[in-house]
Amino acid sequence: MRHVISILMENEAGALSRVAGLFSARGYNIESLTVAPTDDATLSRLTLVTRGSDEIVEQIVKQLNKLIDVVKVMDLSQYSHIEREMMFVKVGVEKNSACEAVKRLSDIFRGNIIDVTDKTYTIELTGDSSKLDAFVNALKEFRILEVVRSGSMGIARGEAALRA
Amino acid sequence: MELTGAEIFVECLKEEGVETIFGYPGGAVLFIYDALYKQQDKINHILVRHEQGAVHAAEGYAKATNKPGVALVTSGPGATNAVTGIADAYMDSVPLVVFTGQVPRALIGNDAFQEVDIVGITRPCVKHNFLVTDVRELATTIKKAFYIASTGRPGPVLVDIPKDITVARCEFHYPKEITMRSYNPTYKGNKRQVRRAVDLMLEAKRPVLYTGGGVVLSGAAHELTEMTRELGFPITETLMGLGAYPSMDKQFIGMLGMHGTYEANHAMHKADLVIAIGARFDDRVTGNVDKFCPDARIIHIDIDPASISKNVHVDVPIVGDVKHVIIDLLEELRSRTERPDPAALAVWWNQINEWRKVNCMKYTQEPEGPIRAQYVIDKLWELTGGEAYVASDVGQHQMWAAQFYKFNKPNRWINSGGLGTMGFGLPAAMGVQLAYPDETVACITGDGSIQMCIQELATCLQYRLPIKVITLNNGYLGMVRQWQEFFYQKRYAMSTMDTQPDFVKLAEAYGHVGMRIENPADVEGALKEALAMKDRLVFMDFVTAQEGNVYPMVPAGAGHNEMILV
Structure with a gap:
């Protein structure tokens, strides 16, 4: 089962390592992880995506709550929530036909071309992970030079909020 | 007035009411030791012979008193030697504050002499740990360390102090109270x-x-x-x-x-x-x-x-x-x-x-036969009226001690439960004896376990700790052998200790009293004699039945109703 876990934690050295350690110690892979300070600069908000049995993830969530650096934890998978991920894709466009086709695909996916050279286009795209997957897939016939994905970040819908 | 980091360290311990700490000096903690030297009338520092011993001794102290135990070790190998004790304290929820020296801040990450990332190494086996990066944070960090270690579910907290912090100066102020938004244990039940x-x-x-x-x-x-x-x-x-x-x-x-x-x-x-x-x-x-x-x-x-x-x-x-x-x-x-x-x-x-009525703990001590380990513990219990502090190592002797020494009071049974650390017993007994100098403290151990921290016999002499070491010597790593007998068709792979030191001479070499007891008839007399020696450590080497097993037993993977009886 896929779980999206949101964590509010002290913005301190070592905090991220403590969180990651709980997963690696159990042999659980972190699919994606994104972290940055919040409106309160002493706090960081982290979104982590993992796959695992509900029991083990529930246990990990309890252990996360136990970490001294962790202020609050929310398993977003248990709430109605929104997820977004950002991606940069650099594509080779040596042929004129490629320029047109890549531009068209980018428009269809509501991407922005943020850098252009005579040989490359770099596209910025935001959406949920499956939309990003679909875009990468659609670009397969072109020469993809680089893919950079931020990992998912998530927020619960409505009143539910993760606050200190 | 401005104090150095090392002086602040000592002041913090005094503020926390710490009377006894266990440690071992080294390069990174020399300023701290210098500050301790100047206040040796305030803080009693016990010099162990190996850092593992320092942490186990602090654990013994904590388990017997419910007060946080404190250990101080140097960087690098000093810190890594402490890890077993820290993991042990983590598993058994022992309130412990461990201070490690660290190389100066400018050298961290440089593969400096005696450098390890002890904060990284211990992260999975501490309740929390800190690297102090500013002398102005030292006092608050130490306050937090004691607070975290001793509240909620207790556990070990490590504070890593770079050497240059111990000479840096700042105003000393010790916070009276501490609150942490991310740590608020629940005390009252719903x-x-x-x-x-x-x-x-x-x-x-x-x-x-x-x-x-x-x-x-x-x-x-x-x-x-x-x-x-x-x-x-x-x-x-x-x-x-x-x-x-x-x-x-x-x-x-x-x-x-x-x-x-x-x-x-x-x-x-x-x-x-x-x-x-x-x-x-x-x-x-x-x-x-x-x-x-x-x-x-x-x-x-x-x-x-x-x-x-x-x-x-x-x-x-x-x-x-x-x-x-x-x-x-x-x-x-x-x-x-x-x-x-x-x-x-x-x-x-x-x-x-x-x-x-099944009488699952029954055993027979034949008058002529080999000494039964159970019998030794039975007699110890009788002679001490169930009032002794009993520290134990890990293995068969530990289980027999748990089964046959009938404790009537809490904090008297001092053992390594979760981690199962051989070598725990003797240093833990030191911690208990230092906390309660006038009480009877026994260390029940085996010929395997005792050799894992035997160097602490020197510490016991230095501080005149009259521990009664009761070695149940069967010439085997008994619990390993028992499992090999039950589950590996008696293939005793590496569980036999063919050569053992002469424990009597060894005890004497360390300046203690040594006894070797081979006959059941001598067990009670030897224990009485040892218990009467209030000012000496007595090392008793009981030569016991070689292939005795701990019964009853629920084999791993079985249910509670599927016990093996004698």
């Missing part, structure tokens, strides 16, 4: 859950109290005893919980789990209500979880929410400090007019007494 728990207690026909180390840590032995008597229920304890309820009382049905009693394990198996208090459903207790307490509803009282439903599904969880929760349970119980069903309890006790 009222509604307390009422539900009492409802279940009053409905139960076949209840069992199953209590653990949390009762000892919470200082709740008195409250537990009161509640158990009020309820009239049978009570079993885990290895870590021994002594919280008086072992000689008729409601006590012995330890449970792998080497628990027949009656305790069968009672768990047949129970319709299990009341777990400060216990964590460890695999050595539950056996096969699929076969665990098949008919029981489970109440679980624990200060650590992560312990609830970790291994076994719990019906009524109560998160809170054991002592607070028991007081609330008693109050709720006394407010009710109903009482537990006496007829059902009588039937239940009859059944338990039938199980007791």
